[in-house]
Amino acid sequence: MKVLIIGGGISGLSAAYHLQKLNLPAQITLIEKEKRLGGKIETVCQNGFIIETGPESLVSYKPEAIHLCQELGLSSDIIHSIPENRKTSLYFNGKLIPLPEGIFSAFSAPAAQTVKALLKTPLLSPVGKLRMGLEPFIPAKKLEEDETAGSFFARRLGKEFFENLISPFLSGIYGGDPENLSMKSILPTFYSAEKKYGSFLKAIRANKKQKLPAEQTSPFVSLKNGLGSLVAKLSDSLINVSVEQGKIALSIRKNVKRYQVTLNTGETLEADIVLLTAPVQISGKLLKEIDPKLSDLLQEIPCSSASVITFGFNEKDLTPPLNSYGFLISRKENLPILACTLSSNKWEGRAPDGKFLMRFYANTILDDPKKITQLIFKHLDSVFKIKKDPELFLVHSHPRVMPEYRVYHQKKLEQIQTLLSNHKGLFLAGNAFQGIGISDCIQSGIKAAEQICQFIP
Template sequence: MLVVGGGISGLATAWFLHRRGRSVVVLEAGAEPGGSIRTERRDGFLVEGGPNSTLYRDGALAELVRGLDLERELIEANAAAKRRYIAKGGRPEPLPDGPLALLSTGVFTPAGKLRLLLEPFHGRAAAEESIAQFVQRRLGREFLDWAIDPFVSGVYAGDPARLSVRAATPKIYALEAEYGSLFLGAAARMLRGRPSGPQPTGRLISFRTGMQTLPRAVARALGDRFRAGQAVEAIERTPTGWAVRTPAGTDEAERLVLAVPAYRAAELLAPIDRALGEALEGIRYPPVASVALGFERAQVAHPLDGFGMLVPGRLGRETLGVLFSSTLFPERAPPGRVLLTAFVGGARHETAGTLPEAALVERVLADLGPLLGIRDAPVFRHLTCWPRAIPQYELGHLGRLARIDRALDRLPGLHLRANWRDGISLVDCVANARALADALAAPA
């Protein structure tokens, strides 16, 4: 089998196939494995250009980590990471982490808290809704503005008015669909011993040498089955399957997995099936810049005692949020210094995500400086810019996926596996990769 793409989706698919006794080769255009998972150590700072952490629990990711003998490399997030801040009233406010905290928090007004009590009395939606429509209908405008909107910006770099609740947050949608209420659904699941809410579960982890430890380990395990620097020029159908042409030559296989972004899959597949190419090209990827800034500890007044701070869209700032990276995990900054990782751009500020380095740093300092009490210029800076960052599961996304699946039915032996469907997180990508590998390795 051939896998095109050495990000975590392609690597995990290949690893699970190999473990199940199938012959597989991975072709990666870049010089290193990992795709958007990118770790660098510079001047004593450990910088993540993509994902900074992931949830870890029993399942596909645990199987992958154990199989690679990486358990000793796992590190769990600082206990302080349970505290999340939101920018409101010119300062960081801790988000409530439970019912009792919700009663005392200043993030929501008394009227906003009372509005939550009406949630069980709202019926099911009659048509597809955006996340914004769904949350405002069920929980009210305050909860949308000060909780869900910044959360969506932090996870998707997206606009909740455009993202489909059913596609982007299926567990939340399922509570209404199954129980008619988020609160009643969470309570019913708790009584049945199931997870009590739609929030992800598991331990927040990284690796001692950063997130790219994982894809690098997969590539080493695959050995010469992983081929870097092999940019695909074209793919073609053959009488027995598929052919992939690179500058090094042509590889053929009965089955081909394209584990690449939707826009790249569109480029490769449009000459074969125009409708499929158009459907894939329609998935948006707004630009996002990851801005890592190091400071002397005395330069930042805030205690940085948490995961980070989200910036609600209604504040009109182009910085989506910031991670307190040196609080999250050890050895992310030299002694006496701290590391902050801010994110700029996204679906509502696309031009900001493509600004030059000096302008991006200035924008982040202007947005975050007054909130965190930052004094003077950073002693360290490192930027990672993604012109096309996170796929957006917008309204109509599930219909688009249905069209893609119908087109794939016309192309036997071709499979698409990447984070533009079925979940954008690393843990989702690994789980989906294992499911595909199991299907491909099953006896005919």
């Protein structure tokens, strides 16, 4: 049996690694478009700075990535974000306002702490707080239907709660329009809390007796030498997989028995099993000839772009906010960026002594990053008090990479699964299906490997 994996990002690499572990009677080949493996994950070392050009953290509450690091012998490289700096703020009305802790860990944080933080936050007006307090009296929706995040939070906790507290977080993670994201897909715990307890605030209270997992530690984790070291270890471990970098899959056809994948090199590879892990729009295009309907469904999943702008400063040339991982930016500020991570405050060892590393995240491709940066720093002058230009300035653009899980995403996945089941030996994995985080992608690779294992006689 020949297995062909298309795409060498974390989803494809994780699938290849797990297939190898399952020791199947199959020949496994992985095709990657770029000369480099890892897809969105890349660490660059420059002037003593350790720079993540895409993702910069793993989350401990989704343990697949940490388990994989441990399995690959990276346990001693795992670092936790610096706990005393864990404050995150929202840049709103020209000021940094601390975000109340525990909104998204509301079901594991102590109820009193979460409620107190919400009552104290200046991000809600007295009317907004009153509206939030009415939440237990709002009848729960009975139907099992999906709902947009905008509608769910506005209905239960008020529009102001959504706009000032929820929307910036969702923008920072998903990039696209947070209003239209699917509650069932992106915040299933909140969605089911309403179904189970009838109210979000009642659900928080019901969980007050739960023991806190690592209450004081931040949920963010990384690797001493950056996330690129996970990709490097993973690739090195693929001794029974033929990895072909710098080759692009251009089309897929199928005859009665096998798939034929044509590459940019002119080669056509035959395979009994094809696993697509390329970005969803590309996987969709590759399936055009085999199944136009499936192809369309995949391409209908909207994807927003992302840019990361990294700066390395001399510490004495700016005054970054203290004890803080960074801040989110309210859309009301009309700035072309959504978040700022103060990497040197968040992680040990990201900058050489006397230097400071930070990055901005935007949900577009920036036409003129230098000009935009000047505009941002001018706007944020009161936050950073910059005295001199940075010594390091890097921009990384990621066109159409962040799938937006819009309302009824789960229904779409069911339709995709139904169509996919008509094509024996064809599988899909990646960040467009059951989660966009690195752990979700690893999990999707593992799941695909297990499905392939069941398929092989």
